[in-house]
Amino acid sequence: xxxxxxxxxxxxxxxxxxxxGGDTLRTCLQCGTCGGSCPSGADxxxxxxxxxxMIAAGLRDEVLQSNTPWYxxxxxxxxxxxxxxxxxxxxxxxxxxxxxxxxxxxxxxxxDFSQTxxxxxxxxxxxxxxxLATRFHLAHSPLRKVGxxxxxxDMFARDRLALTPKRIKDMEGLHAILETAKAMARKAEATGxxxxx
Amino acid sequence: xxxxxxxxxxxxxxxxAYDVSTRAVAAHLGLGLDELEDWNCCGATEYIAINKLxxxxxxxxxxxxxxxxxxxxxNGRLAADGRAQLVAPxxxxxxxxRKADRYLQDDETLRTATNEALAAGGLRYDPGTIFVRxxxxxxxxxxxxxxxxxxxxxxxxxxxxxxxxxCLLVRPRLGGELSNAEYPTELDQLMKALGxxxxxxxxxxxxxxxxxxxxxxxxxxxxxxxxxxxxxDYKADVIVTLCPMCQLxxxxxxxxxxxxxxxxxxxxxxxxxxxxxxxFGLDEKALGFGKEIVSAAAALAKIGEPPKAGAPxxxxxxxxxxxxxGAKP
Numbered sequence: 001x002x003x004x005x006x007x008x009x010x011x012x013x014x015x016x017x018x019x020x021g022g023d024t025l026r027t028c029l030q031c032g033t034c035g036g037s038c039p040s041g042a043d044x045x046x047x048x049x050x051x052x053x054m055i056a057a058g059l060r061d062e063v064l065q066s067n068t069p070w071y072x073x074x075x076x077x078x079x080x081x082x083x084x085x086x087x088x089x090x091x092x093x094x095x096x097x098x099x100x101x102x103x104x105x106x107x108x109x110x111x112d113f114s115q116t117x118x119x120x121x122x123x124x125x126x127x128x129x130x131x132l133a134t135r136f137h138l139a140h141s142p143l144r145k146v147g148x149x150x151x152x153x154d155m156f157a158r159d160r161l162a163l164t165p166k167r168i169k170d171m172e173g174l175h176a177i178l179e180t181a182k183a184m185a186r187k188a189e190a191t192g193x194x195x196x197x
Numbered sequence: 198x199x200x201x202x203x204x205x206x207x208x209x210x211x212x213x214a215y216d217v218s219t220r221a222v223a224a225h226l227g228l229g230l231d232e233l234e235d236w237n238c239c240g241a242t243e244y245i246a247i248n249k250l251x252x253x254x255x256x257x258x259x260x261x262x263x264x265x266x267x268x269x270x271x272n273g274r275l276a277a278d279g280r281a282q283l284v285a286p287x288x289x290x291x292x293x294x295r296k297a298d299r300y301l302q303d304d305e306t307l308r309t310a311t312n313e314a315l316a317a318g319g320l321r322y323d324p325g326t327i328f329v330r331x332x333x334x335x336x337x338x339x340x341x342x343x344x345x346x347x348x349x350x351x352x353x354x355x356x357x358x359x360x361x362x363x364c365l366l367v368r369p370r371l372g373g374e375l376s377n378a379e380y381p382t383e384l385d386q387l388m389k390a391l392g393x394x395x396x397x398x399x400x401x402x403x404x405x406x407x408x409x410x411x412x413x414x415x416x417x418x419x420x421x422x423x424x425x426x427x428x429x430d431y432k433a434d435v436i437v438t439l440c441p442m443c444q445l446x447x448x449x450x451x452x453x454x455x456x457x458x459x460x461x462x463x464x465x466x467x468x469x470x471x472x473x474x475x476x477f478g479l480d481e482k483a484l485g486f487g488k489e490i491v492s493a494a495a496a497l498a499k500i501g502e503p504p505k506a507g508a509p510x511x512x513x514x515x516x517x518x519x520x521x522x523g524a525k526p
Contacts, residue, residue, distance in 0.1 A: 018249065020300040020307065039404050040416055071416065074242050075404035076368035080378040089369065096246040110412045114243040121244065121255070125237040127206040136411065151449055158488045160211040169235045173318035174258060181254040181314035188250075195306045196250050 003194070004102070011060045017194040018094035019087055027084040028052045034078035034088055044068040048078055048088055051095075064102060069095040070110040097197065101189070109140045122178055125168030130161055199229035200335065201267045201283040201327075203259060205290035205441070206238050212287070212441035214485025218470035219286050219332060221483050225474075226340055226348070230284065233262055239293040242408060253307060254314040256297040261320035263327045280328035284335055286470075288365035288440035295329040299371045331366050333439050333469065334375065337383045342390045350478035352392025355502045358472070359398040359433035359464075360384035361424070363443040367402050378402070384469060388437060391476035396431040400424050405446040418457045421450055425462040434496040435465045437472055444468065448490050465493035475500075 003009040016022035028049075035047030045067050046054065054063050069092040078088040096111070105111045116136045120128040133152065155161040168174060188196040208216035223230050236259050244252035260283075267281030276282050285291040301308045301324040312321055336345070361384075368378050375381040379402055385395045403424060406417030424447065428436050438444045448466040455462055466489060474484040475497070486493060 020304050039420055040409075043413075043416055071413070073404050073407045073409055073416075073420070075364040075407075077364075077379075077404075079369045087369075093245045094249075097249060100247060111246070113408065113412050114246045117241065117243040118247055121238045121240065126209070127238045127241065129211060133411070151453075154490050155211065155449065158490065160213065160488060162210045166209060168237050170318070173320075174237055174255075177254050177258055177314050177318040177320070178251050180317035181251040181311075182248060184310055184314065185248055185250045193306075195304070196310050 009194075011058045011063070012055050014098070014194050015055055015091060015094055018097065018197055019090045021087045021090070022094070024084055024086045025052065025055070025091060028056070028086060029084060031083060033081050033083065034086075037077040037081050038072075039075060039077070040071045040073055044071045048092075052086075052091075063095065064099040064104040066095075068092070069099070070108070101197070109136075112136065112139065120165060122175075124165045125171055125174050126166045128162070128165035130163060131165060199231055200330075201263050201281060202230035202232045203236055203263070203283055203285045203290060203294065204232065205285060205287040207287055207441035207445075211445060212468075214471060214488040215286055215441055215444070215468045216485075218468055218474050218484040221479050222336075222470050222473045222477065225477055225479060226344070228335070228340070231267070233259065233283070234266055236262060239290045241289055241293075250307075250310055250314065253297055253301065253311045256293050257301070257311045257315050257322050258318065258320060259294060260298060260324075260327050261315050261322040264322055265320070268326065276328055278328075280326060282328045282330055282335075284330050284332055286332040286439070287442075288331065288363055289442060291329060291331045292365040294327075295371055295373070296369075298324050298327060298329055328373075330373070331439070333366065333383060333387070334373070336469075336473070337387055342386060345387065345390045345473070349391055349476045351476055351500070353388070353472060353476050353500050354392050354394075356393045356496065356500050357396050357432055357434045358388045358393040359396050359428040359431065359436045360388055360401055360469075361398065361428075361436050361438045361443060361447075362402045363438065363440050364402065364404050364407075366439060384437065384439065387469060388472065391472055393472070396428075396433045398428060398431060398433070400427040405443040407442060407446075410446050410450050414453075415457070417446065417450070418454050421446055421454045422458055422460065425451065425454060425460070425464055428464055429462060433464065434499060435467055435493060437467055437469050439469050444489075451491050463491060465489055465491045465496050467493055 003014045016025050030049055032049045035041045035049050041047055051063060051068050072092040074089055076089050082088060099105050100111050113136055117132055120131055152161060185196055204216055240252050240255045244255055263283045285294060301311060315321055362381050367375050367381050370378055375383050388395050400423060404420055406420040409417035444466050451462055471484045
């Protein structure tokens with residue numbers, strides 16, 4: 001299937017462009033060492049090996065709908081064991097970004113967690129655990145709130161949970177940096193240049 | 198020797214025990230830690246899943262600040278090769294900073310774009326000017342086991358320690374990690390230097406589940422169960438860790454894992470810097486003990502006790518030693 005960014009470009013090339021050191025993806029031997037090394041492989045609807053074959057076959061929809069990248073725990077076991085030195089974990093991050101950008105992930109917990117997390121970082125410059133836990137679990141697992149509440153109390157009793165976020169001094173500078181980066185990414189999306197996406 | 202210090206968000210509150218014990222031990226060893234002025238979050242494993250360029254710009258701001266602060270003329274903090282050293286105690290921060298430095302060196306398009314974004318905040322980063330290091334690497338390779346042994350006044354004799362490395366300090370291999378990607382030994386040796394009894398811990402570099410405790414709890418509980426079971430199988434008194442995410446998952450979610458699997462794990466999770474401070478005889482109050490949710494008090498009371506007759510063997514010989522189907526005594 002061709003890319004929505006460059007009509008002439010394949011899905012494989014999009015994934016390669018989006019991934020630092022992505023060229024090695026072409027050299028996948030289909031050996032399966034990745035899936036065999038994966039701690040959450042059993043929960044994935046396609047092992048990384050299968051997913052890479054699907055990418056090469058241009059199955060854009062199927063790949064971007066797959067839960068595989070979202071079950072990746074970023075442990076990098078596959079990456080150090082891959083005989084072709086494919087940057088597998090980085091490929092998973094690329095697929096997450098593509099799936100979000102192309103609208104394959106509405107209302108899923110994992111992308112929402114990432115969005116909520118970075119929302120606080122973009123606003124304060126630091127992460128804010130209490131805000132993150134409250135907003136995220138309220139939206140996705142209200143039934144778990146009681147358990148989460150007990151945990152929060154345990155943390156709070158040991159002074160391990162801040163009630164208010166901490167804000168960096170030069171928020172203005174950070175904001176300018178991130179807005180510029182995001183504007184450049186939007187431009188890249190509109191005009192090609194998937195290396196920045 | 199002075200280092201730039203990047204504590205990261207976790208160390209400000211939830212992993213404050215790691216921060217205070219790091220500062221106490223560093224001061225005791227004469228290591229200068231110069232905190233990076235106005236640092237920001239590294240983006241953890243989240244920003245890179247949303248926006249690549251913004252993620253590199255976020256991490257890049259920290260590297261740019263480090264370049265500005267640590268390369269200031271006359272501060273004498275440069276390594277022999279001219280790079281300034283920035284120390285991160287959190288494995289996720291360490292990897293994000295290290296990886297950004299490496300990928301910005303390798304990828305010109307990304308480097309140019311990241312610097313264009315940084316320029317909007319009056320900053321710039323030249324990849325390769327900052328040498329990002331993990332705190333354990335500094336303790337083991339710069340301070341060294343001999344010096345650490347020399348400083349021990351209260352050896353951790355009798356305490357059975359499972360050394361837990363997790364993922365992001367040992368993998369991927371971008372240069373400068375610990376000795377082995379799957380079976381590192383540096384933390385083992387450090388704990389031995391402190392006088393502790395180090396138990397075999399085959400899962401020592403397996404994953405704690407990272408953010409899965411939030412997103413898909415059952416997936417994380419299983420990974421945590423494996424780690425706790427493995428440490429319990431080898432009769433560890435404590436698990437010692439070097440990452441705030443690993444500590445949080447194993448400590449705060451341990452009762453949840455017990456509930457979920459009907460298990461009864463009771464393993465305190467401590468930072469290696471707390472153990473160093475303890476063995477150096479530093480004031481325990483200044484090392485953050487008591488902040489762990491699974492209390493370490495009973496385990497630490499074992500230190501100095503003579504080993505009991507019939508103490509557990511290093512490797513189990515009973516029927517549960519290997520979970521082979523049908524293996525009956």
